[in-house]
Amino acid sequence: MAMIHLTIVTPEGKFFDDDAQRVMVRTTGGDVAILPHHIDYAAALTELGQARVTEVDGRVRQGEVQGGLLHVSNDNVQVITNHFRWMDA
């Protein structure tokens, strides 16, 4: 099955760097879900939003995202943000 490679990164460190099935984030234009084979894409993230990551094994994790950028390039999905926090941690 095709996967995306998701990286969630802040200046304080990496929070996720692995394959995933899907990621959903809130951009300034509304919620966006990225699946494999997405077109190259960039969007601004809202000041405060959630990220929902569906991992390889189907588990869904949620995190808090503070602003930044969603950047998709050749199935590499990057959430570049100021602050990130897993809500289940």
Next chain:
Amino acid sequence: MAGASMKDIKLRIRSVESTMQITKAMQLVASSKLRGARARMEASKPYMKIARTAVWDMALHNTGAQSDYVIPREISQRCYIVIAGDRGLAGSYNANMFKRIEWDSRDANCCVIPIGRKAIEYYSRGRMPIITSVEKVEGLSLEACGDIAKRVLESYDNGEYDEIVLAYSSFVSVLLQKTKLKPLLPLDARDAPERTGRQMLCEPGADALLKTFLPQYLAGLIYSAACDSFASEQAARRVAMDSATKNAGDMIEDLSLRYNRARQSSITQELTEIVAGAEH
């Protein structure tokens, strides 16, 4: 005579010993701080790499039409963001930075945003006008970096500055730190990754997106430069204090030798006097 000199030497040994205790303690503090600083520096690196690629994707988006932030201007006013040390006693760490900037700033009107107490002290003597300043490099928050980033970006948009340069120290190893001058705005074309030629969808448009993301990107750059500089400062201090401790050790050895010689000669003299008295 011999007694007085013995006392003098003893006093000097004691003072060197207490200096040595201080330098030793400073060395230990620096090496423990260095450990944390290096971890933070390493943690900030992936962000810089990824964010840089994203920014360039946006800046060079739309074939042919480049963002305003990429095009160099004719420089008449330059702004330096200088990250130096919080404290002295770190070898030539602070001096190197200031010298480098003095050399670099000859060709334009310059102003400065000093970060770190030593930088503030240096520039408040009227060398360059200070725009704003931050007292501490240690534990510099992302928010504080964001404030600086917003401020310089605004001034850059107004045309107050034609170039913004970040001056920091890059940690290569414990023994080697390099002062670096990195142009923040216009974006440094040397950083640009190779163009893939792929089309990208931007929401909202590439320019608008760059405008919203750029303050965060610059804040990230300043933050990671501060982490880098702080690690460099601790490394420089550790090395400086290590050699100071060694020097103090050498000095004590030398003084002890002189002390013992003085003691021996005073004993010899006393003996000679006693023997001379008995013979009479």
